[in-house]
Amino acid sequence: MTGLVPTLSSRISWRLNLLHKTTQYVTIRAFKALRIPSRPVLPPLSSAFPLNSSPPHLVSSYSNKSAAVQKQNPLSSDDNLVILGIETSCDDTAAAVVRSSGEILSQVVASQADLLARYGGVAPKMAEQAHAQVIDQVVQEALDKAQLTEKELTAVAVTIGPGLSLCLRVGVQKARKIAGRLNLPIVGVHHMEAHALVARLVEKKLQFPFLALLISGGHNLLVLARDLGHYIQLGTTVDDAIGEAYDKTAKWLGLDMRRSGGPAIEELAHEGDAEAVKFRVPMKQHKDCNFSYAGLKNQVRLEIEAQNINAEIPISSASSEDRGARANIAASFQRVAVLHLEEKCQRAIEWALKIEPSVKYLVASGGVASNKFVRSRLNQVVERNALQLLCPPPSLCTDNGVMIAWTGVEHFRVGRYDPPPPANEPEDAQLDLRPRWPLGEEYAEGRSDARSMRKARIHPSLTSLVQASLLGQPKPTV
DSSP states (O other): OTTTSSOHHHHOOOOOOOOOOOOOOOOOOOOOOBOOOSSOOOOOHHHHOOOOSOOGGGOOTTTTOOHHHHHTOTTTTOTTOEEEEEEOSSSEEEEEEEETTSOEEEEEEEEOHHHHHHHTSOOHHHHHHHHHHHHHHHHHHHHHHTTOOGGGOSEEEEEEESSOHHHHHHHHHHHHHHHHHHTOOEEEEEHHHHHHHHHHHHOTTOOSSEEEEEESSSOEEEEEEEETTEEEEEEOBSSOOHHHHHHHHHHHTTOOGGGOHHHHHHHHHTTSOTTSSOOOOTTTTOOSSOBOOHHHHHHHHHHHHHTTOOTTSOGGGSOHHHHHHHHHHHHHHHHHHHHHHHHHHHHHHHHHHHHOTTOOEEEEESGGGGOHHHHHHHHHHHHHTTOEEEOOOHHHHSSOHHHHHHHHHHHHHTTOOBOOOOTTOOTTOOOOOOSSOOOSEEBGGGOOHHHHTOOOOOOHHHHHHHHHHHHTOOOOOO
16 A cells, blocks of 8 residues: 555645535434324434444443433533544545534545546455555645634534444544543534435535435435434435446446546537437336345446446547447446436435325435436436435535534534543544445335345255255255
């Protein structure tokens, strides 16, 4: 990894964006599937945010407080809270400083675009090392751009999951070092909740309840946000997420991966015929809100092989005929991939309105939500249902520190935070990392047959082995 990040100016893209306001931090238990009545009674906040499987020393200070006590927190009404947010869940190292008034004081992102291009995707160990090399500089630059010192911070918020555990660890260790040294409270943030709530940073009129479509390289989620930390999961990813499908398709078509697959596919698709290749829409037979992109990826791969497209030849060097074939595949893939989103969103809107008739907004967030084609198609869906579509600006759709910092503000206000960690915490201390962390309750009708079919397929000969063992008979030859 030496040489991967020689200078902050030449190999890392730094981005500063000034906007103003959002939401996040939750510790959400893995709920069993529930059938939600049309007018359910919301649980008190104190019972809605239990910390499961956390080491004793990491149990949040708010876990035993009642909602009433939390609301009496003298800091909760302070409009001058200053939160540092740190994000290292996957392939970008990000930090930001946000005031509780909604003012974004700074936003810094160190991109791993070169690594993505080199490996054709995220390589966890390489990503961890890249995070470790730049985390100190990223955080310091965020403080410098905010014209603040660490001593002016109120608390530190950091992503603890979901994500790659190797990457999460880098951000959590940095956050705990700062919080421990300065005796600051620390807020552990759910990455996907932050994506959902970042729209509240941009649009102050966005109130609960609202529907959120969260689409990225690792996640597809349809969530009904009923209150801060109270979510109903209407649909999720059965296998691969849409961002993964975009990335793989772009790689197989020989596109420039330094911009990631989404922008590359969207740009090439403008040159192609979206009806040229008749890809099948995934999960047409499943009347739920779950997503699956593994099958569509396989269709694309087979079509590329059938047309003898060589990914080793970059698109910039392809003949006009070859480029046209690639453009047709890109456009056809994008049409079907987004049509899958549209169909599931339509059903999710119907379900959400049954549970919460007052829903007025669909929030689309996550890296793929910065795609203009995705936004235009989703806008048609919400308009048919008399709703409004809210999409954060692209800089707040991709992974960023602003959404983490603002989520820290929201939860800190109601007393949901951990006490300062030890000032001299050992490097090998047990950390609360949650690589797999469900967001909210699972809606019973949202359970997919496809999700329940993940059973090991046992070869008939192995079945015979088991039966013979149970009956005490000689084992058949396999």
